[in-house]
Amino acid sequence: MLLQALAFAAAIAPTFADSDKVYQHVAAFSIDGLHSSDVEKYVAKRPASTIATLLKTAYEYTDCYTSAPSDSFPGVAAFISGADPRTTGIWYDDTWDRSFWDPYSISDKNCSGPPGAEVTYDESKDYDSTKLWSGGINPANLPQSMIGGKCTWTYPHQRIRVNTIYEIVEASGKQTAYTDKHPAYDMVRGPSGKGLSIIGYDQLHVDAFLDWISGTTPVNSEVQNKLTGIPTLFGGNFQAVSVGQKSYGYVAGSLDFTAELLRALDFVDASLGKVVAALKAKGIYDDTLIIVASKHGQAPIDPTKYGKISQHLLAPAVKVPVSFITTDDVGLVFLADARDTDAAVDNLNGQRDTLKIADIISGERLIYEGYGSYPSPKPYHSNANIHPGDPAKDPAVPNIIIKPELGIIYTTSTAKIAEHGGLSDDDRKVACFASASNLQKTVYDHKVYTKEFAPTILKALGLDPMALQGVVAESGKVIDGFRN
């Protein structure tokens, strides 16, 4: 009996033995769209894959959530800053801000007239988005805001309100590199603008990763500091799975991958395999922590749940003046006058069936419940008059969030059979694991958040996780397995 108990204790002991290793490198990837359930299905199908192999020496988190809303922009912001939209101020890549003005290229004016403008950070900001290398962001296309009392053409890194892991690693004298869809991921640099040595937009992101591992600078990069070796922290995304989900998705009934989606998964897995092989060839695999966490999932997984409703039906249903509505499989409603909120909610309630609305979130619920993973005791903003998360006092927060039924997309596009950005589990419950040769396979099946990887990455590099302003503001923590 005693012996059995001892044997049992020995067997489970590694689960509680936190990893304290300091790594020389962290490679942090988002496989955009990859659900937690996809990992399970893929490993069953491809037991010899790179993902399956990485999981053999990994801490895997099977109930892990990205930000809400689950758009790429807040998803990345969470992963790099450790904080939710109310703290980062990053709610979506195309949204509204009551304190911004239109770009100079549109208005021909600098911050004049009443504030309130669409804030879009995508390829439309670039000099020439039709080219593979767009030339980067043309500042005249940027939305404008007052920063330090001065009208400023506002880059994405000036909109995120809290510092990022890339900034902290650079400030420690080490180098970082990042790659993503387009130059608006300049956000990763953080408020100082100094958070990256290199940012690249290679269409095949794996080429950028492989160049960095050999210490060279890929084409299509903006270089702040020339690489002197392999970056200490490098990251970025793989998009093929997300594209495969939007076009082909899953088989009705079995919810198995379609052949096309499986091909996309194989492509990403092979790309990860090249990264692992390069790390091994350089002799740094044992000194590298590889993190995979998706910035978003995709909804619906079950194709029979898919349905679309024109986004143009939302504003008329609100029936009070609206400044802007962001729509995907979610609706973020910015009212012209916050005092209309209750009336707008009543009006929307009257249209629940027509608009297939599952939930309408506003007021206290929006501030305290939905948009934080934890209660936020010390809201952070450099301006004390702004109360983060409160639409009455924070110009970036929508007045109302509409959550449609699972699978409903507010769009007129016929191209997509799935979308992300919303609040459903299909959108938010994503692939999450940390793999390194020293880790003993452990599965954590309780709820965690992708944002917990930000302080974890700093800790794994021997830096202070509490250097992240967003983690302090939200009383955040290092993810399980890496805690002291």
Ligand SMILES: *[C@@H]1O[C@H](CO)[C@@H](O)[C@H](O)[C@H]1NC(C)=O
């Ligand atoms: C607006 O600001 C830009 C950049 O500072 C400047 O080049 C331009 O002359 C200004 N235009 C007006 C009309 O003030």
